[in-house]
Amino acid sequence: xxxxxxxxxxxxxxxxxxxxxxxxxxxxxxxxxxxxxxxxxxxxxxxxxxxxxxxxxxxxxxxxxxxxxxxxxxxxxxxxxxxxxxxxxxxxxxxxxxxxxxxxxxxxxxxxxxxxxxxxxxxxxxxxxxxxxxxxxxxxxxxxxxxxxxxxxxxxxxxxxxxxxxxxxxxxxxxxxxxxxxxxxxxxxxxxxxxxxxxxxxxxxxxxxxxxxxxxxxxxxxxxxxxxxxxxxxxxxxxxxxxxxxxxxxxxxxxxxxxxxxxxxxxxxx
Amino acid sequence: xxxxxxxxxxxxxxxxxxxxxxxxxxxxxxxxxxxxxxxxxxxxxxxxxxxxxxxxxxxxxxxxxxxxxxxxxxxxxxxxxxxxxxxxxxxxxxxxxxxxxxxxxxxxxxxxxxxxxxxxxxxxxxxxxxxxxxxxxxxxxxxxxxxxxxxxxxxxxxxxxxxxxxxxxxxxxxxxxxxxxxxxxxxxxxxxxxxxxxxxxxxxxxxxxxxxxxxxxxxxxxxxxxxxxxxxxxxxxxxxxxxxxxxxxxxxxxxxxxxxxxxxxxxxxxxxxxxxxxx
Numbered sequence: 001x002x003x004x005x006x007x008x009x010x011x012x013x014x015x016x017x018x019x020x021x022x023x024x025x026x027x028x029x030x031x032x033x034x035x036x037x038x039x040x041x042x043x044x045x046x047x048x049x050x051x052x053x054x055x056x057x058x059x060x061x062x063x064x065x066x067x068x069x070x071x072x073x074x075x076x077x078x079x080x081x082x083x084x085x086x087x088x089x090x091x092x093x094x095x096x097x098x099x100x101x102x103x104x105x106x107x108x109x110x111x112x113x114x115x116x117x118x119x120x121x122x123x124x125x126x127x128x129x130x131x132x133x134x135x136x137x138x139x140x141x142x143x144x145x146x147x148x149x150x151x152x153x154x155x156x157x158x159x160x161x162x163x164x165x166x167x168x169x170x171x172x173x174x175x176x177x178x179x180x181x182x183x184x185x186x187x188x189x190x191x192x193x194x195x196x197x198x199x200x201x202x203x204x205x206x207x208x209x210x211x212x213x214x215x216x217x218x219x220x221x222x223x224x225x226x227x228x229x230x231x232x233x234x235x236x237x238x239x240x241x242x243x244x245x246x247x248x249x250x251x252x253x254x255x256x257x258x259x260x261x262x263x264x265x266x267x268x269x270x
Numbered sequence: 271x272x273x274x275x276x277x278x279x280x281x282x283x284x285x286x287x288x289x290x291x292x293x294x295x296x297x298x299x300x301x302x303x304x305x306x307x308x309x310x311x312x313x314x315x316x317x318x319x320x321x322x323x324x325x326x327x328x329x330x331x332x333x334x335x336x337x338x339x340x341x342x343x344x345x346x347x348x349x350x351x352x353x354x355x356x357x358x359x360x361x362x363x364x365x366x367x368x369x370x371x372x373x374x375x376x377x378x379x380x381x382x383x384x385x386x387x388x389x390x391x392x393x394x395x396x397x398x399x400x401x402x403x404x405x406x407x408x409x410x411x412x413x414x415x416x417x418x419x420x421x422x423x424x425x426x427x428x429x430x431x432x433x434x435x436x437x438x439x440x441x442x443x444x445x446x447x448x449x450x451x452x453x454x455x456x457x458x459x460x461x462x463x464x465x466x467x468x469x470x471x472x473x474x475x476x477x478x479x480x481x482x483x484x485x486x487x488x489x490x491x492x493x494x495x496x497x498x499x500x501x502x503x504x505x506x507x508x509x510x511x512x513x514x515x516x517x518x519x520x521x522x523x524x525x526x527x528x529x530x531x532x533x534x535x536x537x538x539x540x541x542x543x544x545x546x547x548x549x
Contacts, residue, residue: 046467054481207324
């Protein structure tokens, strides 16, 4: 019996690996889609750059950020958008469908952690293009910054980025778990998509009440602004520590909401 | 004599105006049933102009109060009127044509003695009345929060009311024509995306057209996009002269003509290639 904790963790990792492989194989059937992803990515990044150029043709700094520093923010925005569209959103939409149609039964009867299973079932590999394009934007921006970026800043950036992914994942799952109570949550997804566009700019640009909203209600600050702040030397160790605490708290709340939501789930043809 | 009102009712509903009256009334009634969904959708739309407004207000602050002569209060007025014009811009989407053609839904519409365009135009026009009603409280809240500067004359208001319907017609006709490309190929999403990107940058949706570089303003002036977005807003909140106001309406009329020719022309060519599929 695989009873010990490490055994179970190993098994979970293997499971995620398998899901990833199956997801990639599934998507590799549709190879022309990579062209569409590239074009989509190109148009989106082109638009972002045009917007940035337009704004900075009228000013030298926005809320204390220079053009190249804002390029870092946009890079993180594109990168995080790629993570959302490749892993988080497909899985959460599948979960909503399953709750609505009662097919979540098939997941819950499997001998592994339910939350892990619903979070790793789908992987849209072509959307990873956005992750690469976003990373490239960040690199270009860092090269253009006329000051050296130390290894400590890079390490802080990577940690903040990882925390950001967990925050966005937890937030999405929290929204999706609402599906256990209100069956139609599609409109909320639309709303999130609209809000996510606001993350293109650092939250410090927004007036107080909006900044609060984009920090704690829709945590764009932790997902996008904090990593960019870490890389541009704006983030102190305390800020990163705070981000870690917020991430842990949000993850715990989400885990709790998932458990409570499951109890509300009544299964197929109920 | 008792039958007279009934006859009059029947006569009123005959012909194309009668068709429009019925479809628009149906749209108002059915969309009022989905007022919550309509409202959530409209609320989701607010994030976009609020972001633009905040960014340009920040730029205006950094530049000592105004960008190209536009103050924060004027930006607020621009983007609040924006929310109404954006809603007038919601028309039958080109993706809808893809579904109509691929799934054979068009077959039923072809049997009617009215051009399919009329149904779309009438239905969405009716829907607009619901949208305008729902928009009023949103505009009131935005006005309280962002304190816009309005200076509106009666003529500007009149031209604005005409111009938002002109914008609705132009965008409807052009997107119908674009959507009908699905008669020839179903892989059109890339084309749509390029169109929507050009529209975003050149229409006045992203930013007031005066903030574009000179060459881009020239490109925009020759495109239909400002007529559908920037012009109606500028008519109300800008300082256009009487001549400029009527000239803008004239340009809209030209684009309505072009759009009508395109939409009916593409339909006539395309429908020959249409083979019904489905059950």
